[in-house]
Amino acid sequence: MSDEVPAVTYPSGIPRPAFNRPDSVPELLVLTGMSGAGRTKAAAVLADLGWYVVDNLPPHLLSGLVSAHVAGDAQRRLAAVVDVRGGEFFQDLDPVVDELETQGVPVRMLFLEASDASLVRRFEEARRPHPLQGEGTLLEGIAREREKVAAVRDRADLVIDTSALNVHQLRDVITSEVADEMPSLxxxxxxxxxxxxxxxxxxxxxxxxxxxxxxxxxxxxxxxxxxxxxxxxxxxxxxxxxxxxxxxxxxxxxxxxxxxxxxxxxxxxxxxxxxxxxxxxxxxxxxxxxxxxxxxxxxxxxxxxxx
Structure with a gap:
């Protein structure tokens, strides 16, 4: 893998997100992006940093997750992995995030992507099909997913291209973006x-x-x-x-x-x-x-x- 710093972008018109939260409501980080771009590893990094992480959550359950978190007086840093595995429910992500923000819940969206070549290589190494591949080719499945997540990518507060990024570099980038401080050894x-x-x-x-x-x-x-x-x-x-x-x-x-x-x-x-x-x-x-x-x-x- 290359040692170059991966591409981290903040969409035009959106300021660099501050991950410090108000004490009154839990902070919600939505982790999404392309299949094979490193969501599982990113979720593990967040968990290691003390976030409460829920994987493969349908968007319409986000509001209930936040409410339960508040009622239970749980730790404030809350992350949810939302992606195309949710099927038709994935299309609900935009309106659900809109509703949460109107309720005063600070929502940040972290989007992971990678080049077609990188995704193909990772799926072939893992010997598993793409979730949208169906009876078609792997590249066709990747293309379908890019189309489905395009609007979400445009809305993301932070986009990380993991094409030239190994798991250790991914951990460092995410930690630098969301951690209050580096975890001690x-x-x-x-x-x-x-x-x-x-x-x-x-x-x-x-x-x-x-x-x-x-x-x-x-x-x-x-x-x-x-x-x-x-x-x-x-x-x-x-x-x-x-x-x-x-x-x-x-x-x-x-x-x-x-x-x-x-x-x-x-x-x-x-x-x-x-x-x-x-x-x-x-x-x-x-x-x-x-x-x-x-x-x-x-x-x-x-x-x-x-x-």
Whole structure:
């Protein structure tokens, strides 16, 4: 896929939409567009951003959805995927949106499109028919859909051409348009003991068994890496500080690129023999080093005994 920025257009005469909503009524975003242009992925992005998303909703049910949302005191950000799968009901979208706007409901319309060549390629790769193809060819189905959605496209507040856009780029574009802020990447630094097995959800695994083991010191054995005497002993071991600084730098570099791959959380496992002393102290220090680099970090200890 191309790395070029996809075409994002705002129809003539319509100002760039502000997605901030009044507190009194829920904001409604109508997600529509061509089949194969990325609506499913776009809906997933909205859900990840905290929107309440309803897929394949007939337009005449939009008003009821908004009312139910208000009555239930649900989250304010509401999105509905409306497209030609609704059949004849799709033609009701314009008058329904008109009615909602007269009722004071802020409605924004996001339209996804792509070139014929891109749509053909995607449908062939997915090995599924176009919803309007019928007994005709794929291109005939695409042409029928373009005709049906032409008026909706003209009305859209935002049109995104996904022809040269991969799923990660689509996520970035939609996020930049509708999110109050970029969602943070959650980093969990987890200490563990190798004797109890590797954590199943670890994305990174660091082995700190090369450090001096407090287990062999009678005064430190009953303590854990959260206690100052053990922490000072571990961090004072030869190579400990260099390891923390170097490993934090390597992980920081990787985390900078994780969002492009739709990663929302990352687990960094730090292991020693039993998971009580060295791994605990190093996990805490590593977590602090990553926080200093601007990451949202939670530190947990799998095998540390409960107080």
């Amino acid at each position: 959650h980093v969990n630094v987890l200490s563990f003991g190798f004797k109890n097995g590797l954590p199943a959800d670890a994305d990174f695994v660091a082995d700190v068994r090369f450090l001096d083991n407090p287990h062999w010191l009678p005064d430190l054995r009953p303590l854990t890496g959260l206690d100052a005497p053990v922490r000072d002993h571990v961090l004072g071991s030869e190579g400990a500080r260099e390891f923390i600084d170097g490993y934090a730098a390597v992980v920081h570099g990787a985390l900078q690129h994780y969002r492009a791959h739709d990663k929302h959380s990352v687990t960094i496992a730090v292991g020693c023999t039993g998971g009580r002393h060295r791994s605990v102290a190093i996990a805490e220090a590593l977590g602090s080093a990553l926080r200093e680099r601007g990451h949202h970090v939670r530190t947990t200890h799998r095998d540390r005994p409960l107080p």
